[in-house]
Amino acid sequence: MALDPTALSAFITSALAEDIGSGDHSTLACIPASARGKAQLKIKEDGILAGMEVAEAIFRHLDASAIFTPLKKDGDTMQKGEVAFTIEASVHTLLTGERLVLNCMQRMSGIATLTHQYVQVLKPYHTRILDTRKTTPNFRLLEKEAVRIGGGTNHRMGLYDMIMLKDNHVDFAGGIPQAVARTVEYLQAHHLDLKIEVETRTLEDVKQCLATGKVDRIMLDNYTPDQLREALQLIKGQAETEASGGITLENIVTYAQTGVDYISAGAIIHHAVSLDLSLKAM
CATH class of the missing domain: 3.90.1170.20 (Quinolinate phosphoribosyl transferase, N-terminal domain)
Structure with a gap:
């Protein structure tokens, strides 16, 4: 952007x-x-x-x-x-x-x-680096522009331009199927065309996301590289994939080698x- x-x-x-x-x-x-x-x-x-x-x-x-x-x-x-x-x-x-x-x-x-x-390290791989909303209040516009200038990819700008159902959304809604179903109803009722991303914590969560048929991107949070590979085998291109949690410049290659579409890292902004x-x- x-x-x-x-x-x-x-x-x-x-x-x-x-x-x-x-x-x-x-x-x-x-x-x-x-x-x-x-x-x-x-x-x-x-x-x-x-x-x-x-x-x-x-x-x-x-x-x-x-x-x-x-x-x-x-x-x-x-x-x-x-x-x-x-x-x-x-x-x-x-x-x-x-x-x-x-x-x-x-x-x-x-x-x-x-x-x-980060971008240079990821060059040989399919994976792209994403920023997050972990930004300085009122300075997000320029921090995300800096990510773009550095060759990274901007995630959502704020709460308004993409649906992201994180662990707390899922827990308060009563589960992934309930959270996704209500979200789809909400988007239709308000005539909104927004992608839906869901944060998952287990392979069972991944299966539930796929079963809805309505999730555009699945976040694989705090998965090990081996767990990530298992999840990607389940997903098989049915949704975009994003890895997050505990991924650093030092270990990012092991995650990129799995073939995950995106890696999100708040560190590219708040550790700079x-x-x-x-x-x-x-």
Whole structure:
């Protein structure tokens, strides 16, 4: 999924309001409103670059006349010492937007870099890496965009764009057959076209999912690779398959070797470390 301009604009407005408050008094106090300047984004750590589109949108939000000159693009390999872009705008724009641009780009580049590592390991296999909803509140839009930039695949964006019946849904509903039947009725009644995914904990759960004939994807949660193979033998392409739980960069190949369609890993977002970037006056 690409960045939605309306959602991005709303994020920028909210983030700037949080930071600026009653005013960027440091800048207002010592820089004339008419002053213009130029700055460059310096790369101080190797990795995968992410957030260029976001940076441009932030600066243009503050100054429609800003001249943003990209020297690299999202998804590019970046090396310490390189320059990602130059920006010419009012000095107020440069100083007020600096921290938000850096916060976004450093975090996004860290996620894209870690995601890229997973993607590279999975290259020889059918399996693709998925993100999850284990994201930072109000920053999900950019974290998931960073996953996409790093070569990963986005799972559902939120609770609204896919049905996922997890263990608690199943338990509260009284079982997989009941949960799926009610879900199908709900979707029909509300004229919703959403895929249904069900989390399973045992091979018996898998059989129940298949028996409904209504499950689009089966999540195989906390299965060992051997258990995963057994489940895939039962499923035989009748539904998409997703493995999750306890899967790391170190052991992911053993899971991919089973032939599972997807592996979901919250770690590609919440274990990512922000990379070092800086905006410097020219």
